[in-house]
Amino acid sequence: MPRTRTPRRWRATLAAALAVGLTATACSGAGGGSSDDGTAITVLMVGNPQMEDLAKITAENFTADTGITVRFTILPENELRDRVTQDVATQGGQYDVATIGAYEAPIWAQNGWLHELSSYADADSGYDKADLLGPAVASLSGADGKLYAAPFYGESSFLMYNRELFAAAGLTMPERPTWQQVADFAARLDDKQAGVAGICLRGLPGWGELFAPLTTVVNTFGGTWFEQDWTPKVNAPEFTAATKFYVDLLRAHGQPGAPQSGFTECLNTFGQGKAAMWYDATSAAGTLEDPNSSTVAGKVGYAYAPVDKTDSAGWLWVWALAMPKTTKNADAAWQFISWATGKEYERLVGATLGWSRVPAGKRQSTYEIPEYRDSAAAFADITLKSIQEADPVNPGVQPRPALGVQFVGIPEFADLGTKVSQEVSAAIAGQVSVDKALADGQRLAEEAAARHR
Numbered sequence: 001m002p003r004t005r006t007p008r009r010w011r012a013t014l015a016a017a018l019a020v021g022l023t024a025t026a027c028s029g030a031g032g033g034s035s036d037d038g039t040a041i042t043v044l045m046v047g048n049p050q051m052e053d054l055a056k057i058t059a060e061n062f063t064a065d066t067g068i069t070v071r072f073t074i075l076p077e078n079e080l081r082d083r084v085t086q087d088v089a090t091q092g093g094q095y096d097v098a099t100i101g102a103y104e105a106p107i108w109a110q111n112g113w114l115h116e117l118s119s120y121a122d123a124d125s126g127y128d129k130a131d132l133l134g135p136a137v138a139s140l141s142g143a144d145g146k147l148y149a150a151p152f153y154g155e156s157s158f159l160m161y162n163r164e165l166f167a168a169a170g171l172t173m174p175e176r177p178t179w180q181q182v183a184d185f186a187a188r189l190d191d192k193q194a195g196v197a198g199i200c201l202r203g204l205p206g207w208g209e210l211f212a213p214l215t216t217v218v219n220t221f222g223g224t225w226f227e228q229d230w231t232p233k234v235n236a237p238e239f240t241a242a243t244k245f246y247v248d249l250l251r252a253h254g255q256p257g258a259p260q261s262g263f264t265e266c267l268n269t270f271g272q273g274k275a276a277m278w279y280d281a282t283s284a285a286g287t288l289e290d291p292n293s294s295t296v297a298g299k300v301g302y303a304y305a306p307v308d309k310t311d312s313a314g315w316l317w318v319w320a321l322a323m324p325k326t327t328k329n330a331d332a333a334w335q336f337i338s339w340a341t342g343k344e345y346e347r348l349v350g351a352t353l354g355w356s357r358v359p360a361g362k363r364q365s366t367y368e369i370p371e372y373r374d375s376a377a378a379f380a381d382i383t384l385k386s387i388q389e390a391d392p393v394n395p396g397v398q399p400r401p402a403l404g405v406q407f408v409g410i411p412e413f414a415d416l417g418t419k420v421s422q423e424v425s426a427a428i429a430g431q432v433s434v435d436k437a438l439a440d441g442q443r444l445a446e447e448a449a450a451r452h453r
């Protein structure tokens with residue numbers, strides 16, 4: 001399959017959009033300190049299945065080979081974002097390696113908070129940086145064109161559905177469904193007596209939780225957080241229509257406890273057969289196809305992200321391993337990063353844990369491994385194509401002032417998106433109206449926009 005080439009305009013836009021500082025209040029975080037002798041490193045990671053797999057196999061493989069002990073701290077996504085920001089932004093120095101994403105990497109590189117990794121990767125003869133997928137590299141590079149985090153896995157988003165439930169109801173999922181079709185399916189398949197929701201969607205507050213899927217709905221409904229001149233559009237008709245659609249769909253046919261459901265909760269719900277559909281990250285497929293952790297393994301169908309006014313709607317995200325500038329164990333930290341994000345690691349995971357659990361979406365070579373292609377036949381091609389189709393420059397129907405599909409690539413968005421998500425989550429819970437939630441969001445967006453006009 002052809003490798004996606006990243007247009008130069010991405011990087012030019014990246015430099016302009018992210019050339020501002022990110023501030024954070026000083027706050028101490030938990031976790032072990034780094035040792036000075038380089039024989040032990042501390043690693044802070046998000047608690048997704050792929051990272052938990054990494055923690056499981058490190059001692060018997062990486063440590064056994066190198067003698068470097070790795071002390072992991074693994075946290076849920078929202079807690080991880082708070083902890084890593086507190087430590088890196090305040091130069092706390094508690095972690096030698098930290099999980100960050102496509103949102104943080106360019107901003108933190110601009111602030112001088114991270115070691116650049118291009119020189120390490122170029123000097124590492126076995127790393128093969130050229131094998132990394134273009135969107136992953138672009139998402140994690142600074143304005144200087146250097147890599148500031150190494151991709152652990154990449155993802156877009158797609159619609160997962162239970163083929164057995166669809167067949168029993170006589171329904172057929174299109175390859176590229178519309179959101180209206182999804183809503184109609186959810187109404188048909190919702191079976192509260194049997195404990196099966198029509199659809200599972202994130203409702204947990206957080207710019208990277210609720211607003212990851214919701215912003216893609218906003219994009220395809222014709223909305224945007226900001227117009228190109230930084231005019232906020234949070235309470236515009238298109239943004240409002242998308243949010244009301246999402247909230248109404250969840251309230252009518254979503255899973256119980258939707259306001260507290262994030263990626264992990266929906267993974268469990270759908271993986272236990274308690275939802276007919278789930279729109280979320282492509283990276284979920286590996287866990288769903290593992291019979292040791294999923295009751296729907298072999299029963300899941302995959303369709304492209306639902307659309308309304310756009311041809312595609314999938315997001316673009318990379319979870320990556322970065323090295324804070326404060327580390328005292330840079331060489332040991334790179335050895336771990338190189339091992340965990342290298343080509344041989346993916347073969348190790350496939351051979352020891354199962355090929356469906358390979359952290360894919362970052363290297364072209366992954367899709368050339370016969371065992372992986374066989375195991376991931378149901379979702380590998382649609383995952384790769386969804387990543388290639390995602391366009392962080394033009395993800396909607398109008399020009400944008402900053403990069404990002406499911407986020408806005410400015411420092412203020414973490415706070416803005418999280419605060420608005422809290423209001424929308426309250427709307428899902430029936431505590432406030434969507435109009436009230438977005439009116440408050442518009443005022444917050446005005447404050448953020450004022451810093452960029």
